[in-house]
Amino acid sequence: MRVLSKATVYGLRALVYMASERERTGYVSIGEIAEKLNISFHFLTKTFQTLTQHGILESYRGPNGGVALTKPAEQLFLTDIVHVLEGADFFDKCLLGLPGCGVEAPCPVHDFWKEAKRAMKEEFDITSLAELGEKVSDERFRLVA
Amino acid sequence: MRVLSKATVYGLRALVYMASERERTGYVSIGEIAEKLNISFHFLTKTFQTLTQHGILESYRGPNGGVALTKPAEQLFLTDIVHVLEGADFFDKCLLGLPGCGVEAPCPVHDFWKEAKRAMKEEFDITSLAELGEKVSDERFRLVA
DNA sequence: TGTATTTAAGACAATTTTGTCCCAAAACTA
DNA sequence: TAGTTTTGGGACAAAATTGTCTTAAATACA
Numbered sequence: 001m002r003v004l005s006k007a008t009v010y011g012l013r014a015l016v017y018m019a020s021e022r023e024r025t026g027y028v029s030i031g032e033i034a035e036k037l038n039i040s041f042h043f044l045t046k047t048f049q050t051l052t053q054h055g056i057l058e059s060y061r062g063p064n065g066g067v068a069l070t071k072p073a074e075q076l077f078l079t080d081i082v083h084v085l086e087g088a089d090f091f092d093k094c095l096l097g098l099p100g101c102g103v104e105a106p107c108p109v110h111d112f113w114k115e116a117k118r119a120m121k122e123e124f125d126i127t128s129l130a131e132l133g134e135k136v137s138d139e140r141f142r143l144v145a
Numbered sequence: 146m147r148v149l150s151k152a153t154v155y156g157l158r159a160l161v162y163m164a165s166e167r168e169r170t171g172y173v174s175i176g177e178i179a180e181k182l183n184i185s186f187h188f189l190t191k192t193f194q195t196l197t198q199h200g201i202l203e204s205y206r207g208p209n210g211g212v213a214l215t216k217p218a219e220q221l222f223l224t225d226i227v228h229v230l231e232g233a234d235f236f237d238k239c240l241l242g243l244p245g246c247g248v249e250a251p252c253p254v255h256d257f258w259k260e261a262k263r264a265m266k267e268e269f270d271i272t273s274l275a276e277l278g279e280k281v282s283d284e285r286f287r288l289v290a
Numbered sequence: 291t292g293t294a295t296t297t298a299a300g301a302c303a304a305t306t307t308t309g310t311c312c313c314a315a316a317a318c319t320a
Numbered sequence: 321t322a323g324t325t326t327t328g329g330g331a332c333a334a335a336a337t338t339g340t341c342t343t344a345a346a347t348a349c350a
Contacts (some may be wrong), residue, residue: 176325
């Protein structure tokens with residue numbers, strides 16, 4: 001059951017890593033993150049550019065440059081990231097791929113899937129990068145194989 | 146939020162269509178299904194071959210041939226189909242893509258995701274092709290755009 | 291001013307998924 | 321037996337995703 005693209009997975013892991021380094025001030029370099037999380041630097045850079053263009057990150061070039069969250073991690077939720085990286089219709093798709101699936105003309109699994117999406121979105125709405133970052137700082141949780 | 150590949154989506158829709166034609170006896174031709182559901186005949190054929198090889202369908206060649214469910218639609222559940230088309234580990238994957246994510250070394254969203262997968266699997270376990278086929282026969286639900 | 295560091299951006303390749311096509315094999319019909 | 325229908329299976333193409341690389345632009349610092 002794969003729900004997120006690799007681009008989104010890498011982006012999320014990287015953001016949580018940043019949130020887990022809470023005490024640090026200033027920018028974190030993409031190279032450091034890529035190395036720590038063992039993911040492709042160039043690939044992550046592209047995902048981060050998307051996040052920067054959509055106001056999740058701000059970036060700064062040159063020595064001691066890098067990226068930083070535009071808001072406190074307490075105010076950035078999974079839904080925000082997923083909306084940017086997967087599209088605004090992320091929680092609004094038919095399980096059977098039918099275009100206008102809805103109350104008008106639902107597919108046979110519409111009701112169940114609607115509820116599953118609602119529960120999922122609810123959790124994504126309240127889960128902040130700060131919460132996940134803390135878990136990682138606490139050691140018992142990991143971001144890398 | 147895309148959970149199933151197109152191959153699986155097409156396969157599922159086709160199986161539900163077959164279940165919805167309950168009164169019919171004998172084989173249903175793949176060509177008919179593909180036409181009715183407006184999906185690629187060749188693509189569907191490949192998916193159906195997989196289902197045949199795994200005992201979900203039985204096939205018969207020649208005039209009046211086609212495919213048929215090996216068991217009554219009441220005894221075929223979404224989990225069975227998904228296991229064949231998506232793999233046996235379908236309900237066992239980490240949201241962040243980490244290989245051995247589990248109680249030992251969980252990712253920071255492990256607990257939530259575990260519960261979401263459990264709820265999803267529970268529904269897939271109890272939803273039969275018969276149930277979905279009936280909904281489609283009842284007209285209020287559709288399988289095609 | 292020149293060099294090193296770091297993100298920005300795009301070209302390009304590799305891989306996976308999706309889709310198309312052709313021919314063989316099986317079965318029926320005349 | 322010949323011809324038609326239908327699935328089986330593989331080759332192949334197209335598209336999307338993932339991954340790599342190169343160059344440019346911005347910034348700091350000596």
